[in-house]
Amino acid sequence: SADLAMYHAKNRGRNNYQFFTAELNAKAFETLATEAALRKALEHQEFVLHYQAQVDVANSRITGAEALVRWQHPKLGLIGPDKFIPVAEERGLINRIGDWVLHAACRQAKAWEDAGHLQLPVAVNISARQLREGTLRDSVLGALAASGLDPHLLVLEITETAVMEDMDTAVAVLEDLCKLGVAIEIDDFGTGYSSLAYLKRLPIHRLKIDRSFVRDVPGTSDDEAIIRAIVSMAHSLKLDVIAEGVETADQAGFLRGLGCPDMQGFWLARPEPPVEFERLLARGDIVPTADG
Ligand code: C2E
Numbered sequence: 001s002a003d004l005a006m007y008h009a010k011n012r013g014r015n016n017y018q019f020f021t022a023e024l025n026a027k028a029f030e031t032l033a034t035e036a037a038l039r040k041a042l043e044h045q046e047f048v049l050h051y052q053a054q055v056d057v058a059n060s061r062i063t064g065a066e067a068l069v070r071w072q073h074p075k076l077g078l079i080g081p082d083k084f085i086p087v088a089e090e091r092g093l094i095n096r097i098g099d100w101v102l103h104a105a106c107r108q109a110k111a112w113e114d115a116g117h118l119q120l121p122v123a124v125n126i127s128a129r130q131l132r133e134g135t136l137r138d139s140v141l142g143a144l145a146a147s148g149l150d151p152h153l154l155v156l157e158i159t160e161t162a163v164m165e166d167m168d169t170a171v172a173v174l175e176d177l178c179k180l181g182v183a184i185e186i187d188d189f190g191t192g193y194s195s196l197a198y199l200k201r202l203p204i205h206r207l208k209i210d211r212s213f214v215r216d217v218p219g220t221s222d223d224e225a226i227i228r229a230i231v232s233m234a235h236s237l238k239l240d241v242i243a244e245g246v247e248t249a250d251q252a253g254f255l256r257g258l259g260c261p262d263m264q265g266f267w268l269a270r271p272e273p274p275v276e277f278e279r280l281l282a283r284g285d286i287v288p289t290a291d292g
């Protein structure tokens with residue numbers, strides 16, 4: 001994103017550039033340049049969604065799709081969310097981007113359903129700010145109404161940290177959405193807050209084991225123990241569980257052996273543009289890639 005900031009800075013003219021670099025530290029400058037570019041991107045509809053398959057490896061079936069936003073920059077090409085979501089959050093643009101993502105993902109899921117593919121739940125990442133600032137409910141309702149998507153086909157991925165920031169708001173908003181049939185998933189589970197009490201208070205359907213725990217299994221006993229504990233807790237609490245970041249057959253085998261056949265990762269499928277994802281859907285099952 002330094003490249004990104006420099007590109008926009010230079011585009012605004014040399015004098016501006018010198019002024020900004022003199023007055024602001026590099027980080028603040030980069031944030032400002034990215035913010036301005038993001039506003040334009042919203043105006044010009046430069047965001048796109050890629051979809052990563054979620055797979056039940058017991059039968060190789062695609063059970064869902066996670067929508068992951070990218071910025072199709074006219075000059076710099078495809079930019080990943082890690083480069084701009086943090087700025088969007090910091091500069092108050094995440095609600096607008098998040099609203100666009102919800103609308104686009106619901107529209108896509110409905111289109112796949114209409115095209116005769118199996119009904120496929122689509123998971124959308126929600127930022128803490130969308131939850132905290134109370135825009136989430138209307139965004140979700142708007143996206144469902146505009147697309148005509150069955151609420152049961154929408155999953156919201158929320159992090160523990162987002163939930164903990166304002167527990168009362170989270171409970172109220174998520175219970176509301178849950179009553180409509182929308183499913184709630186805790187993303188990056190295990191990396192956030194240490195208290196698990198929130199699992200009792202929130203209407204949660206599924207835990208997603210963070211990929212940092214998956215990376216070094218089998219063979220790292222701490223990570224193995226953590227995954228075993230999460231899967232067993234999910235089973236006891238009657239929550240679904242899915243693992244992210246599965247890159248090898250060994251990791252998949254380990255997870256499956258513990259009773260966690262639902263997974264997502266490069267071993268199964270990378271995030272793909274809709275057209276490529278449709279090819280996977282048309283084929284019906286997933287053939288894992290060779291490791292490495
Ligand atoms: P996340 O929700 O935890 O998404 C998983 C990330 O891991 C994705 O990166 C995905 O491409 C990547 N991934 C999937 N399988 C593998 C694997 O096997 N190995 C490795 N190393 N990585 C894998 P991506 O698309 O760059 O997204 C990064 C993060 O950006 C997401 O993490 C999510 O927190 C955020 N994000 C993405 N889309 C949105 C969005 O629409 N709204 C918001 N608020 N955040 C989003």
Ligand code: MG
Binds near residue numbers: 125157
């Ligand atoms: Mg996610």
Ligand code: MG
Binds near residue numbers: 187188208
């Ligand atoms: Mg995740």
Ligand code: MG
Binds near residue numbers: 188211
């Ligand atoms: Mg993550």
